[in-house]
Amino acid sequence: MYTTVLFDADETLLDFRRSEHSALTETFRQNGLRDDEEFLRSYCEINDSLWERFNKGEIAKSEITDLRFTLLFEKYGIPLDGKDFNQKYLKNLSEYGYVLDGAKELCQKLYESGLKLYIITNGIGFVQKKRFAASGLAPFFDGVFISEEVGAAKPSKAYFDYVYANIDEKDKSKIIVVGDSLTADIKGGREYGFVTCWYNAKKLPDEGKAHFAANNFYDLERIVTNGKDRATQ
Numbered sequence: 001m002y003t004t005v006l007f008d009a010d011e012t013l014l015d016f017r018r019s020e021h022s023a024l025t026e027t028f029r030q031n032g033l034r035d036d037e038e039f040l041r042s043y044c045e046i047n048d049s050l051w052e053r054f055n056k057g058e059i060a061k062s063e064i065t066d067l068r069f070t071l072l073f074e075k076y077g078i079p080l081d082g083k084d085f086n087q088k089y090l091k092n093l094s095e096y097g098y099v100l101d102g103a104k105e106l107c108q109k110l111y112e113s114g115l116k117l118y119i120i121t122n123g124i125g126f127v128q129k130k131r132f133a134a135s136g137l138a139p140f141f142d143g144v145f146i147s148e149e150v151g152a153a154k155p156s157k158a159y160f161d162y163v164y165a166n167i168d169e170k171d172k173s174k175i176i177v178v179g180d181s182l183t184a185d186i187k188g189g190r191e192y193g194f195v196t197c198w199y200n201a202k203k204l205p206d207e208g209k210a211h212f213a214a215n216n217f218y219d220l221e222r223i224v225t226n227g228k229d230r231a232t233q
């Protein structure tokens with residue numbers, strides 16, 4: 001039924017939280033800073049609140065990366081340049097391609113069943129490229145579309161236009177988008193005319209925004225290979 005799967009990367013196949021934790025700890029240590037849970041939690045709170053402000057349209061994306069360490073260092077009176085530190089952190093982050101449990105087996109099975117797999121991810125080119133290369137998933141994929149390189153991000157039409165123009169399948173009903181974000185992946189993919197499957201590992205309330213929903217890779221594999229709809233799941 002489907003020929004093509006467009007997979008989101010972070011928190012769908014790649015374990016971003018684990019990668020982030022390792023990269024933060026490493027970068028803090030390399031710079032003689034503390035790396036305890038309280039310090040890491042402070043960073044996450046600052047980063048999350050900046051992302052929230054970005055999602056509300058209050059700040060630009062560049063302000064998130066410019067400010068997250070600057071605000072952390074201000075809070076703790078650390079005399080380091082936050083913008084410069086962010087670059088060091090991203091360099092370390094790019095080395096960590098942890099995958100979620102079962103992701104590699106899933107991708108291998110889908111690949112062996114003849115499906116074409118692509119990555120659709122919002123992020124920084126060199127970071128996502130290196131993380132994906134380190135993940136061990138690359139042999140199963142035909143392409144990786146990173147927002148920074150595309151020049152547009154999910155859920156914009158411009159992003160999906162680029163992806164659609166650069167994949168072989170042209171029948172949109174044979175293309176399924178799989179991702180954990182109801183906005184970037186599901187809204188974006190659905191509005192573009194692709195079939196969508198929400199990867200809801202956290203078992204959040206399902207408001208039926210996607211054509212399909214899966215709580216685990218077993219269900220996800222079934223949906224992608226059988227195309228069963230909600231009624232027959």
Ligand SMILES: [Mg+2]
Nearest residue numbers: 008010011180
């Ligand atoms: Mg994601």
